[in-house]
Amino acid sequence: MIRARQFILSFILLLGMTSLAAANSGRLVADLSKSNIAITSGFHGTDLLLFGAVDGAVGDDILVVISGPPTDIAQRRKANRAGIWINVETNIWQKAPSLYTILATSPINKIASPETLASLAIGTNNIGLEIAAKTPVAGQSKPTAIEFIAALQANMASIDLWPDQNGNVTLTENALFRAEVKLPPNILSGTYNVRVLQFRNGVAISEDITNLYIKKGGLSAGIYNFAHNYSALYGIFAILFAVAAGWLAAVAFRRK
Amino acid sequence: MYIYLPIAEISMHIGIIIGLGGGVGFLSGLFGVGGGFLMTPLLIFFGIPPAVAVATEANQIVASSVSGVLAHMRRDNVDFKMGGILLLGGVIGSSLGVVLFTTLREMGQIDLVIKLSYVVFLGIIGFLMLLESVRTILHTRRPGGRKTKLHQHNWLHGLPLKMRFRRSKLYISALLPLAIGAFVGVLAAIMGVGGGFIMVPAMIYLLGMPTSVVVGTSLFQIIFVTANVTFLQSVQTQTVDFMLAGLLLFGAVIGAQFGTRASALLRGEQLRGLLALMVLAVCIKLGFDLALRPDDLFSVELLK
Numbered sequence: 001m002i003r004a005r006q007f008i009l010s011f012i013l014l015l016g017m018t019s020l021a022a023a024n025s026g027r028l029v030a031d032l033s034k035s036n037i038a039i040t041s042g043f044h045g046t047d048l049l050l051f052g053a054v055d056g057a058v059g060d061d062i063l064v065v066i067s068g069p070p071t072d073i074a075q076r077r078k079a080n081r082a083g084i085w086i087n088v089e090t091n092i093w094q095k096a097p098s099l100y101t102i103l104a105t106s107p108i109n110k111i112a113s114p115e116t117l118a119s120l121a122i123g124t125n126n127i128g129l130e131i132a133a134k135t136p137v138a139g140q141s142k143p144t145a146i147e148f149i150a151a152l153q154a155n156m157a158s159i160d161l162w163p164d165q166n167g168n169v170t171l172t173e174n175a176l177f178r179a180e181v182k183l184p185p186n187i188l189s190g191t192y193n194v195r196v197l198q199f200r201n202g203v204a205i206s207e208d209i210t211n212l213y214i215k216k217g218g219l220s221a222g223i224y225n226f227a228h229n230y231s232a233l234y235g236i237f238a239i240l241f242a243v244a245a246g247w248l249a250a251v252a253f254r255r256k
Numbered sequence: 257m258y259i260y261l262p263i264a265e266i267s268m269h270i271g272i273i274i275g276l277g278g279g280v281g282f283l284s285g286l287f288g289v290g291g292g293f294l295m296t297p298l299l300i301f302f303g304i305p306p307a308v309a310v311a312t313e314a315n316q317i318v319a320s321s322v323s324g325v326l327a328h329m330r331r332d333n334v335d336f337k338m339g340g341i342l343l344l345g346g347v348i349g350s351s352l353g354v355v356l357f358t359t360l361r362e363m364g365q366i367d368l369v370i371k372l373s374y375v376v377f378l379g380i381i382g383f384l385m386l387l388e389s390v391r392t393i394l395h396t397r398r399p400g401g402r403k404t405k406l407h408q409h410n411w412l413h414g415l416p417l418k419m420r421f422r423r424s425k426l427y428i429s430a431l432l433p434l435a436i437g438a439f440v441g442v443l444a445a446i447m448g449v450g451g452g453f454i455m456v457p458a459m460i461y462l463l464g465m466p467t468s469v470v471v472g473t474s475l476f477q478i479i480f481v482t483a484n485v486t487f488l489q490s491v492q493t494q495t496v497d498f499m500l501a502g503l504l505l506f507g508a509v510i511g512a513q514f515g516t517r518a519s520a521l522l523r524g525e526q527l528r529g530l531l532a533l534m535v536l537a538v539c540i541k542l543g544f545d546l547a548l549r550p551d552d553l554f555s556v557e558l559l560k
Contacts, residue, residue: 246322
């Protein structure tokens, strides 16, 4: 009896361990050279290093997805009206990532099939972007949803917020990986999600998630907070400053 | 060296900002204009969001008008009574303008309205100035000028609420400067300008004020109109970038001194002709922007 019970117990334990190993097979740990970044007055984008260790094999790929704090994005389309080009349509894309960038050891289409990437929600096509409000204008041949999302991707790429595939990950000895991450100067403050995945034969076998915190700091944060928290006082201060500066200039350069 | 502008939320080279301030300051010193009509389109061109450009420029114009008006006060060239009526209208107009601006911005049409206002008003003013200066240049070459009355009387002088403006030697209805002030106030709020380029001709041709007090009085009321815009935009939209305004101001103060010195090298009508050409150039550039098919029909804006 006791033997049998022990056998069942150890069987359950073994089962649990193998399923854990399957979920974690390869095992991956990632970290950032800095996880807190301040947008100060001298801020002009930043570079940081993503690095980590992986239990890998020959032919494995590492893919990194960095996704910025969600924001609403207004997309506008121009058309010619009475000889001038004006915005005729506005789409609000809700809770879209303010930054979306992928880094990988190989071109992304060589790492996994489009279906696999879609099931893992990798790529701006696969993150469930939705238009919240739409104001179509009558009598206009309307572009399709595919054209809208393609235009959104192109616009966001042109302002460096959704670059196509931003740089490479190097994997050394199938064990250590590193990637130089460049963040543009126009990023929003907030929490950034950094997702690192290990692929083997087109299948994701392990994953690690880490966060990156970007905050306004120094004088820049001071002015921003002043303007937003004490708007009226800020306005008065801006006026008084201008009056003082104007008066000083007049006195300093008064013609003799 | 790049500097991160806290309200515009973009990073810009400090040399570009001070250079812009200096360049526009030089031209404003040279021509005796505020320069808002140059600065605001330039800021937008360099990637400052239009809302921030307009509000921040209002803040900067407060400073340049203060330093300008002090010089005119010393020469007793400010009609405070007239300025007071104009600024009353201006405060009402610019408050309406800020509301209009916010609404248009939410509708996604602010860029269009800014550009259209520039094309229309710079076009009209530039054309009239050019005509006038060409006429003057031709006149001075061929001696013998035309006779001019002090000012003409028309139906505008029949309006009620007549007031005496001693410094301007006028006895006219207060409604007229009030309406002009309000109209220019709306434009100032939308275009990110002081509005001197419309106010000055309106004072001369519509009100019939003597030219000696026109510039000083215009500057005097611009201080209050742009201060009002600065305050309202700060409260409503938080788009006044104090850092940007300060740096522009620094450049502009220095530039204006060189401009004023350089203006002594040219004759009045030559200066006005050049100014007219510059006004028309801005007008034509913005006109082309509206008329030519943009490279990309789509644009995006992050609505934080």
